Amino acid sequence: IATLNKHVQKNHILLATHKRTGNLTDIFEMLCNQTEQNFCLHLLDNNCDEKEHNIIDKLIKKYSKKIEIILYRFHKNLHCFGRIDIIRKIINEHMLDFIIVFDDDQIYENNWISRMISEMKPLSTLSWYGKDFLDNDYWNSKIYYSALVKYKLTDITDFTYFGPGGSMMDIHLL
Numbered sequence: 001i002a003t004l005n006k007h008v009q010k011n012h013i014l015l016a017t018h019k020r021t022g023n024l025t026d027i028f029e030m031l032c033n034q035t036e037q038n039f040c041l042h043l044l045d046n047n048c049d050e051k052e053h054n055i056i057d058k059l060i061k062k063y064s065k066k067i068e069i070i071l072y073r074f075h076k077n078l079h080c081f082g083r084i085d086i087i088r089k090i091i092n093e094h095m096l097d098f099i100i101v102f103d104d105d106q107i108y109e110n111n112w113i114s115r116m117i118s119e120m121k122p123l124s125t126l127s128w129y130g131k132d133f134l135d136n137d138y139w140n141s142k143i144y145y146s147a148l149v150k151y152k153l154t155d156i157t158d159f160t161y162f163g164p165g166g167s168m169m170d171i172h173l174l
Contacts, residue, residue: 010068011039011113012096016083017104018046021055028063030107036114040094044086045073091171097122100168116168127167 013031017024031041045056053073060069072086087099098120100113109115120126 009095009097011036011100011117012042012090012094013039013100013102013113014042014044014083014086014090015102015104016044016046016080017056018077019052020104021047021052021059023104023107024056024059026107027104028059028067030110030112032063032066033110034113035111036117039100039113040068040070042070042072042086042090044078044082045071046077046079046082048076087171087174091174096171098168098170102166106166120168120170123170123172125167125169125173 015027031039043056043060045053047053047056056071060071063069072082072089074082078085083101087101090096090099100116102108116126
């Protein structure tokens with residue numbers, strides 16, 4: 001009896017970066033150490049500076065042996081709206097049920113991707129906050145969220161903030 005190999009759908013992650021290339025090595029290392037490795041990283045480079053582009057190009061060359069990376073660069077800052085266009089492009093080119101979106105000031109534990117996938121529900125959005133860098137903060141905030149990242153504040157189950165920089169969205173909602 002012949003059996004068909006089950007096609008395993010690849011997970012798609014969109015990372016937007018702007019003026020924080022210093023964080024990318026740690027972020028790429030975090031992604032390399034994820035327990036779930038069946039993903040493609042879509043990197044939206046919102047930087048305008050050639051120096052930033054060169055740093056990103058070197059990092060992509062280094063990490064593309066471990067992570068599938070697709071670069072989107074338009075030589076201008078597309079802000080949050082750029083993510084919407086990239087998500088549309090990903091939806092049109094790949095078969096997927098959901099997309100994971102995060103920013104260049106967030107880093108997560110090694111089971112982050114697998115945990116988000118296991119907690120995702122159809123026709124919903126799952127959001128989290130994982131800021132773990134003290135510098136390069138756009139808002140110059142003094143708040144450090146490591147206690148949330150490391151589950152030390154387990155009594156917190158709901159947040160009043162939702163941002164596209166840390167979310168997993170069912171593509172049918174888009």
